[in-house]
Amino acid sequence: MSNNISSILQENRNFFPSKKFKKQANITEQIYQQMLLKAEKNNVGFWADLAKEKLTWAKDFTVDLDDSKAPFYRWFTDGKLNASYNCIDRHLTDKSDKLAIIFEHDDGKVDQYTYKELHDEVCRFANALTTQGIEKGDRVIIYMPMIPQAIFAMQACARVGAIHSVVFAGFSSASLRDRIESAGAKMIITTNVSIRGGKTILVKKSVDEALEGGGNSVCKVIVYARTDYKIAMQDKRDIYWHDVVAGMSNYHDAVMVESEHPLFLLYTSGSTGKPKGVQHSTGGYLLNAHLTNEWVFDLKDDDVFWCTADVGWITGHTYVVYGPLSMGATIVIFEGVPTYPSAGRFWEICQNHAVSVFYTAPTAIRALMKFGDNLPKQYDLSKLRLLGTVGEPINPEAWIWYYKVIGNESCPIVDTWWQTETGAVMIAPLPGITTMKPGSCTKPLPGIDAKIVDEKGNVLDNGEGGILVIEKPWPSMIRNVWGDEQRYIDAYFKQFANKYYVVGDSAHIDAEGNFWILGRIDDVLNVSGHRLGTMEIESALVSHQLVAEAAVVGKPHEIKGESVFAFVVLNIDIPSGEKREILMQDLKKHVAKEIGAIAKPDEIRIGINLPKTRSGKIMRRLLRTIAKGEEITTDTSTLEDESILKQLQKTPETF
Ligand code: WT7
Secondary structure, eight states, rough: OOOOOOOOOOOOOOOOOHHHHHHHSSSSSHHHHHHHHHHHOOHHHHHHHHHHSSSSSSSSOOOOOOOOOTTEEESSOOOOOHHHHTTGGGGGHHTTSSEEEEOOTTTEEEEEEEEHHHHHHHHHHHHHHTTOOOOOOEEEEEEOOSSSSHHHHHHHHHHHHOOOOOOOOBBBBHHHHHHHHHHTTTTEESSSSSEEEEEEEHHHHHHHHHTTOOOSOOOOEEEOOSSSSSOOOOOTTTHHHHHTTTTOSSSSOOOOEEETTTTEEEEOOOOSOOOOEEEEEEEHHHHHHHHHHTSSSSSOOTTTEEEEEOSSSSIIIIIIIIHHHHHHOOOEEOSSSSTTTTTTHHHHHHTTTTTEEEOOOHHHHHHHHTOOOOHHHTOOOOOOOOEEEEOOOOOHHHHHHIIIIIIITTTTTEEEBOOTEEEEEEEEOOOOTOOOTOOOOOBBBBBOOOEEOOOOBBBTTTEEEEEEEOSOOOTTOOOOEEOHHHHHHHHHHHTTEEEEEEEEEEEEETTTSSSEEEESSEEEHHHHHHHEEHHHHHHHTSSTTTTTEEEEEEEEEETEEEEEEEEESSOOOOOOOHHHHHHHHHHHHHHHHBGGGGOOEEEEEEEEEEEEBTTOOBBBHHHHHHHTTTOOOOOOOOBBBHHHHHHHSSOOOGO
């Protein structure tokens, strides 16, 4: 980045929360001002008081924050608690018969679980985990579709003090293998198959492939039979869920763990080839998960909250599982896809389950917008009272559509900025207070010390753009990159010598102090709200026997936000015609196999070389321009061989 970044987006429309919403909001203007004041005076004390008030501790803490080994911060250090106890047991006195989970199957069938039933399922499975040899601190991989058993498994791990790592079931066996290895997982919990959009997907088969050849840490694979589809079971290693829970008691004494005990690892893409195991704590994570559901989603006892994210992502952890359950809320989960059996499926679910708070990604909104205004209008969406978005900047056009057509101009929209590493929402409107601006995530939440700085780390004034950082530590922040302290420092703190947590996004702050996220500054793409490392995709391409070199960039995409555009150099002569087409398809398939369908390049361009500086650095800036089909007008003088650009600009048809 040469100069400070300026925003290209011009959006001046303001939207205000209605009187009706303001009146009932959890956070009123008065509470907000008090919180700001308190956080300003004593940030650590602000969080510590909330931790005492909102969470149930088995042993109270006396140390609020231990920063003696900064940037390895430790919150509420000598306290003990259990996340599952906080999500379930403490609600049983008054909410035992309240619905915890409404589960809609792909085919429309519905199952419901009360808090008492959730408790019993989780306890039985926790007892099964112990019987199968799982102990506090063991890593357990959960590779499952969006079904209640995925939540039971997460909660049961938390109950026994095991560290879960949910791997999105859309990831390939190769990605799964990397994560098993990095986490040193002792167990995998999976399903025989998953059902999505009427199709049966072979989930256990990927687990088998990932474990092929042995030599890994996995001792047991527990398989939930989603359907009666028969699969191969390996003797001694594989056991069915229904067999392990048979005869198990519905009583389980939750294991109280230290506040800093890791609750889970979640792998996310970084700018190098290897995904990072983001390590979260128990106490600090749970606090911000709880608070943001109360503050930003304004959850009330009678709300029905549907966050459409899969538990394979952080959004599913914080806004499907830990946050809403810690508040004793009713959640909806859905196994299928938005467009099956019709593009009205989301709205039908909102109608049928009287969803009042709905949280999804801009990519889904844009995709559903395409089907027009009349489709959602066929459903009764009158129970909706709050809408949310996450994952990438939402374009004002999609924001307005969401506001008018889905929210009937009466629901505030919370555009929530956060990351896998932050654990919970950091910058977002408070729905009863904040003036909303389409495309802006508005202001940092109380206690969150977000700033925009220049390359030297100087804090910039309103009206300027630069690097987004968080100065003060906050309870739900990442604790470590699993097993790699140096990478934790390098990735998040080194740039400004531990002064700030560096987010990796650039942002602009307007005259009124609203934040506008501009995008990633590291080599990371954002495809449909999910982070993909360019290096990861490049490594996958290079692992194909015909590929010598690869460079991947993001290309703006109408629905997905960004699409994957790959440039490759082959170690054979460039084939032509049908042969080239076959190779292109093969390369796409190869990436899907290595990483998952989400990383599949939309376009691949074959070149005789890549544009490099004399020192050998690939000039991605130029590749991004080529991917967009634009003329290169910027400086190319550092290029080793300028003729490369001309060749790469040629589409296959003109080859
Ligand atoms: C990156 C984090 C947090 C859950 C989903 C993604 C981008 C996220 C917004 C938003 C603009 C956003 C950022 C961020 N991002 N939310 N509301 N407006 N950009 O989690 O995979 O950890 O990705 O997503 O670039 O750094 P993730």
